[in-house]
Structure formats: structure tokens, C-alpha cells
Amino acid sequence: MEKHHNEIAKEKLKKKQDVTVCTIVDSGLIYKGGFYSDCYFEDYEGAIAFCIEVEDFLHLFLPNGEFACAIRMEKYVTTKGYRKALNRILK
Numbered sequence: 001m002e003k004h005h006n007e008i009a010k011e012k013l014k015k016k017q018d019v020t021v022c023t024i025v026d027s028g029l030i031y032k033g034g035f036y037s038d039c040y041f042e043d044y045e046g047a048i049a050f051c052i053e054v055e056d057f058l059h060l061f062l063p064n065g066e067f068a069c070a071i072r073m074e075k076y077v078t079t080k081g082y083r084k085a086l087n088r089i090l091k
Contacts, residue, residue, distance in 0.1 A: 009059035
């Protein structure tokens with residue numbers, strides 16, 4: 001049986017593999033130019049979060065290493081592309 005992508009991400013964090021460190025800003029974080037907001041981060045302003053990509057998901061871990069959530073990345077890539085197009089039209 002294959003492992004769930006969340007479990008793979010947790011294992012990677014333990015082994016310190018493929019971990020990106022991001023700062024929490026406005027209760028979310030900026031990862032590769034996209035802003036990811038999440039209510040889990042309200043109490044962690046200015047702290048760091050750990051991000052690990054597995055499959056199509058970005059896995060977010062709190063500063064204490066606790067798993068917060070997994071977000072499907074394609075959803076945000078589309079949003080980001082839409083905003084770029086809209087900004088070009090409005091200029």
C-alpha cells in the first residue's frame with residue numbers, strides 16, 4: 001500500500017529532506033512568490049514555517065514541527081496567473 005503524501009512529508013521533515021524555511025507574514029506565508037494564508041498561523045507572526053512539496057501538495061509545518069495542513073498547489077498557481085493578467089489589464 002502506498003503512503004499518503006502527508007506521511008511522506010512528515011518523514012521528509014524528520015530526515016530534514018527537501019525542507020524550505022519560510023517566514024509567517026499576515027497569518028500566512030510566501031512560498032515561491034505565492035501567498036498561502038491559513039488560520040493555523042495566527043499565533044506565529046514573524047516565526048518560521050517549514051514547507052515540503054510532495055506530489056501536487058505543499059505541506060506546511062509550524063515552527064515547533066507540528067503538521068499544519070497540505071494545500072493543493074495548482075489552485076494557487078492559477079490564482080497567481082490570474083492576478084498577473086489582471087494587473088497587466090489595469091495598467
